[in-house]
Amino acid sequence: MNRTEFAILGLLGQGPKSGYDIKRLVEERLSHFWNESVGHIYPILRRLHERGWVEKRVTPSESRPPRHEYALTVAGRRELERWFTEPVAPVPPRNELLLRVFLGAMAPAGAVAAQVAAYRERRLSEMKRLESVAAELERAARADPEFVWWRMTLSAGIHAARSAVAWCDEVLPDLTKKPTENGEVA
């Protein structure tokens, strides 16, 4: 069983949803640590249905396409709880920026520095964005039962972004001073 299936099963655990609901929810709340592509959600929902982990209810509508809503079954919830105790599968890393850094000796002058600087920008703005989301959450959603969990994932994102920026600040001086000393292409 794959990761997408569990992600969707988990989101349905919070209440019945349509494929489109799932897509939006992932974009709005989970985007700093998860993503789902639309073309993947619908086939997975069907598979979950075939296995009896979700049930489907179609609500017709005059003005729009009928709404296909999926809800967890008892078997689905059991499966979901099992997943929580299953060890997280390690993801083999693939970091394109670090690949460029590692191979930096053969890069055109300044290219790696520019990449790291751009990366720093991205991570810094990500950090600020997450901090403002967290502040807003703290203000508006303390009573929400999801609150504590959501805050933890935001904090994870902030920690990661902050440490990425710190690394950039550490290496950027070495990358910008006298590039040829590092053996780069002149």
Added chain:
Amino acid sequence: MNRTEFAILGLLGQGPKSGYDIKRLVEERLSHFWNESVGHIYPILRRLHERGWVEKRVTPSESRPPRHEYALTVAGRRELERWFTEPVAPVPPRNELLLRVFLGAMAPAGAVAAQVAAYRERRLSEMKRLESVAAELERAARADPEFVWWRMTLSAGIHAARSAVAWCDEVLPDLTKKPTENGEVA
């Protein structure tokens, strides 16, 4: 053009290699930020050859299978240099641990805490391992022209691992005290 092609092109930029050489090099030096599966390397090498970016030299041997060695061509090196200036494609995140944390409200009691504790262990030992590799490198390879670049990638790994541990230490108290208050399944 995909990421594996550039990774292999880049490693060949450091000198001619066989498929097996590439596999070993990735495992030994790049494993904290990159991976390649064997089944992928050989087809890619052939593709690079078809495009004229690498040239192939087969050295026969009595006792072993012939060694197929690949080396960058001029066109290959040009392509590689182009890649350095190309913006890094953002990777859509998929963090299974954070997915579990986000959905923590419906987890069996203590399950999320156990996952985070296990994750902390993994990241802490990763951090120690990278620190010792870095120390060894500092001692043995300062003269190596690759040294500065390699050190930067190690530092990135150390920063990331350290910050992950810090996050775990931040959230673990909340996860272990009075689990039912967080709305978990009892």
Added chain:
DNA sequence: ATTTGCATGTAAAATGTTACATGATTGC
């Protein structure tokens, strides 16, 4: 004796992304 390392590759499966197809509604 058996495992590990050297060394090449192929084939099938899984996973996931992108583009396409359709069409109404709502807001600007």
Added chain:
DNA sequence: GCAATCATGTAACATTTTACATGCAAAT
């Protein structure tokens, strides 16, 4: 009038992993 949002889904493609297939040499 036009773009965005709502809403469903399919099909083709790309990417990557896993398993298979082979076989010698060296070390334990």
